[in-house]
Amino acid sequence: MGLLWQTYEDREQLLKELVNQETITNSPGELAFPKLVERKLLNLDYFQQHKEYIKLTTTEDNKELVTAFYKGASASKTVVLISHFDTVGIDDYTAYKEAACDPDKLSVLFTQNSGNLSDAAVKDLNSGDYLFGRGIMDMKAGLMLHLSLIEKASAEQWNVNLLLVTVPDEEVNSSGMRKAVEMIEHYQQAYNLDIALHLNSEPTFQQESGDPSHSIYSGSIGKIMPGVLCYGIETHVGNPLSGLSSNYMNSYITQAIEYNRQFKEQYEGEFTPLPVSIVNKDIKEAYDVQTPFRTFALYNMFLFNKTPQALYRQFLDTVIKAVERCESDWLNILEQENLQFDSKINVVTYEQLKTYAVKQYGQKHIDDLINSVLQSTPELHLQSVKIADELMKICRDITPAVVTFFAPPYYPAVNSSQEPIVNDIIETVSEINNSQFNRATHRINYFNGISDSSYLNLNASIDKMEVYADNTPSFNHTYNIPFDTIKNISAPIILCGPRGNDAHKVSERLSKTSAFTELPIVLETIIKQYFCK
Numbered sequence: 183m184g185l186l187w188q189t190y191e192d193r194e195q196l197l198k199e200l201v202n203q204e205t206i207t208n209s210p211g212e213l214a215f216p217k218l219v220e221r222k223l224l225n226l227d228y229f230q231q232h233k234e235y236i237k238l239t240t241t242e243d244n245k246e247l248v249t250a251f252y253k254g255a256s257a258s259k260t261v262v263l264i265s266h267f268d269t270v271g272i273d274d275y276t277a278y279k280e281a282a283c284d285p286d287k288l289s290v291l292f293t294q295n296s297g298n299l300s301d302a303a304v305k306d307l308n309s310g311d312y313l314f315g316r317g318i319m320d321m322k323a324g325l326m327l328h329l330s331l332i333e334k335a336s337a338e339q340w341n342v343n344l345l346l347v348t349v350p351d352e353e354v355n356s357s358g359m360r361k362a363v364e365m366i367e368h369y370q371q372a373y374n375l376d377i378a379l380h381l382n383s384e385p386t387f388q389q390e391s392g393d394p395s396h397s398i399y400s401g402s403i404g405k406i407m408p409g410v411l412c413y414g415i416e417t418h419v420g421n422p423l424s425g426l427s428s429n430y431m432n433s434y435i436t437q438a439i440e441y442n443r444q445f446k447e448q449y450e451g452e453f454t455p456l457p458v459s460i461v462n463k464d465i466k467e468a469y470d471v472q473t474p475f476r477t478f479a480l481y482n483m484f485l486f487n488k489t490p491q492a493l494y495r496q497f498l499d500t501v502i503k504a505v506e507r508c509e510s511d512w513l514n515i516l517e518q519e520n521l522q523f524d525s526k527i528n529v530v531t532y533e534q535l536k537t538y539a540v541k542q543y544g545q546k547h548i549d550d551l552i553n554s555v556l557q558s559t560p561e562l563h564l565q566s567v568k569i570a571d572e573l574m575k576i577c578r579d580i581t582p583a584v585v586t587f588f589a590p591p592y593y594p595a596v597n598s599s600q601e602p603i604v605n606d607i608i609e610t611v612s613e614i615n616n617s618q619f620n621r622a623t624h625r626i627n628y629f630n631g632i633s634d635s636s637y638l639n640l641n642a643s644i645d646k647m648e649v650y651a652d653n654t655p656s657f658n659h660t661y662n663i664p665f666d667t668i669k670n671i672s673a674p675i676i677l678c679g680p681r682g683n684d685a686h687k688v689s690e691r692l693s694k695t696s697a698f699t700e701l702p703i704v705l706e707t708i709i710k711q712y713f714c715k
Contacts (some may be wrong), residue, residue, distance in 0.1 A: 186226070198313075247380060405592070413581045436459050531587070
């Protein structure tokens with residue numbers, strides 16, 4: 183059989199077929215997609231002869247990831263090719279929703295009516311060099327490039343090992359990648375592999391509209407989600423000062439956390455985005471005239487060098503100061519109303535709350551309570567909230583109180599900027615872009631889009647993760663990060679993918695020149711120059 187995906191036209195057709203299969207996270211299409219990838223791989227001569235090198239592996243949430251192994255004749259050096267195939271939703275396409283995953287139809291519709299597009303997107307549409315569609319940039323183009331690359335390596339019998347890994351669920355909880363690290367370790371041990379590089383082809387996020395440069399990333403930003411549960415004192419709205427509104431308590435904390443520049447990190451001129459609340463609401467299920475007395479908030483925070491331990495200490499200190507201000511203002515209000523407030527607002531970590539609850543009720547009772555919540559609450563991020571809430575319900579003697587905790591998911595920050603091989607590769611990519619494509623290369627230390635590369639190189643020591651494990655109620659139950667496995671497969675990482683714009687927007691689009699002409703040459707050169715014998 184001849185080569186399938188080695189021309190501009192063939193790569194474009196392959197990508198359109200991948201995009202046509204809708205794969206919104208947690209949808210039937212996401213579940214069906216691995217079989218499509220398997221069928222594509224089985225069209226290659228190599229995998230027809232080595233079907234055992236294609237595996238579909240089930241994740242914790244009953245999805246499937248795909249691994250495909252090309253084994254060089256006498257190679258130990260191995261490059262892991264990382265991609266994800268799930269996408270965010272398509273409701274934002276409104277009237278064009280049915281065409282969201284059909285680049286050809288979408289192009290016609292946008293040409294007829296470009297009212298939903300920015301001027302920059304219209305310019306790209308009219309240029310003829312861009313394909314539009316959900317997932318075309320983020321990140322099925324990366325999977326297309328890896329399929330093309332593994333086809334060529336197997337046909338030309340490159341003396342290198344390539345392990346293609348494409349996973350579901352990157353856009354929500356990364357269940358796919360957290361399971362995939364176990365599969366990578368399996369191959370590593372079964373074939374005595376020397377994992378030399380994790381190559382993720384997430385797209386280049388152009389720095390500004392019209393920027394023709396190509397970005398390559400030597401790390402990926404960390405993301406963590408600390409939260410609070412404020413437990414006040416209920417009362418009738420007609421007698422508000424006999425209670426303490428949890429919304430009132432929470433407002434002080436949110437004001438102290440959101441946009442707080444003290445949480446901002448800097449690395450070689452790059453900065454983490456400021457923290458914001460990603461969920462912020464009380465736990466009243468219906469309207470009545472009782473004041474809210476249980477309110478929670480989850481905060482999105484980005485990391486470069488901070489460990490969960492350091493971040494949690496800073497977060498806890500900020501919460502304590504905010505609660506002190508809240509308590510002071512509340513006491514002033516009561517004093518002006520000639521009322522007394524005998525209680526102090528306690529601040530406790532989840533670890534402290536659980537320890538206290540176990541002392542009061544015994545380990546088995548608390549374990550049963552936690553397991554009951556986990557079984558009845560499918561949403562990972564809400565499990566932390568509901569477990570803290572249930573423990574507070576039986577520990578009301580310490581209220582009013584604020585409980586601090588973590589909620590999944592957690593993406594560790596990774597940075598391979600000091601790795602000599604990474605610096606050499608980036609220099610080579612820069613030379614190729616400059617000499618062959620007349621294109622500047624922009625090196626960035628941290629990919630800001632959040633990526634599965636977070637689980638491929640353990641930059642921090644495992645003992646620094648204990649605080650996270652101890653204060654994430656669902657950890658090692660329904661949510662797990664296999665830190666020991668990550669340590670075993672850790673290797674330098676690079677994110678090098680095609681140029682595009684507007685991921686997660688209606689105007690998500692991909693440069694055809696970058697995806698079908700330039701990146702195939704760039705990726706092939708990286709593999710051949712640095713890892714083939």
